[in-house]
Amino acid sequence: AQKVTQAQTEISVVEKEDVTLDCVYETRDTTYYLFWYKQPPSGELVFLIRRNSFDEQNEISGRYSWNFQKSTSSFNFTITASQVVDSAVYFCALSEASRWALNFGKGTSLLVTP
Amino acid sequence: KAGVTQTPRYLIKTRGQQVTLSCSPISGHRSVSWYQQTPGQGLQFLFEYFSETQRNKGNFPGRFSGRQFSNSRSEMNVSTLELGDSALYLCASSLGSGAADEQFFGPGTRLTVL
Numbered sequence: 001a002q003k004v005t006q007a008q009t010e011i012s013v014v015e016k017e018d019v020t021l022d023c024v025y026e027t028r029d030t031t032y033y034l035f036w037y038k039q040p041p042s043g044e045l046v047f048l049i050r051r052n053s054f055d056e057q058n059e060i061s062g063r064y065s066w067n068f069q070k071s072t073s074s075f076n077f078t079i080t081a082s083q084v085v086d087s088a089v090y091f092c093a094l095s096e097a098s099r100w101a102l103n104f105g106k107g108t109s110l111l112v113t114p
Numbered sequence: 115k116a117g118v119t120q121t122p123r124y125l126i127k128t129r130g131q132q133v134t135l136s137c138s139p140i141s142g143h144r145s146v147s148w149y150q151q152t153p154g155q156g157l158q159f160l161f162e163y164f165s166e167t168q169r170n171k172g173n174f175p176g177r178f179s180g181r182q183f184s185n186s187r188s189e190m191n192v193s194t195l196e197l198g199d200s201a202l203y204l205c206a207s208s209l210g211s212g213a214a215d216e217q218f219f220g221p222g223t224r225l226t227v228l
Contacts, residue, residue: 045219
């Protein structure tokens, strides 16, 4: 069985604050893929990043960074200097190599206020 | 390149009716997946089609079915609608080469069952 847990249901920050969204996953597969998606108020899911289970290198893309730690089964997402446009629901998802299906966490709703 | 399109965007049905939702993937994408999004259950995988064949199925009753045509367009059908079927139904397309594929999501069809 696979499972993705996003313990933070809602987070509210003031613009320019840094914020970290947590994601913990469970899988028995040795080959799997982790994703983060953003769902703005318009509703369409937007792909942010993909990581495979063999690549624990952290990644930075502009104000976004991701920390993947197999030892703790976590794939956390940090937004540096948050902006109002970052307000959205963020989903962490897991896909096992043997199964073409994304298993999503319940999402974290991020509100950035001016 | 046009994105994933879903029609209709909104639907209102009554209990017991059936409904068909349509999804046109990005040109060149051969895999189409369907997800149901509700406030209570979050995003749940329904099924995935590749080259007109269902490769994966989630944990939904047989009232939920789908198909894919030779041009990769897909439809999903829900028969004997129940109140709990009210949800945002999201379609995603990908190249279909494997579980690592980035999935591109459409805007969704919001179904309301009265």
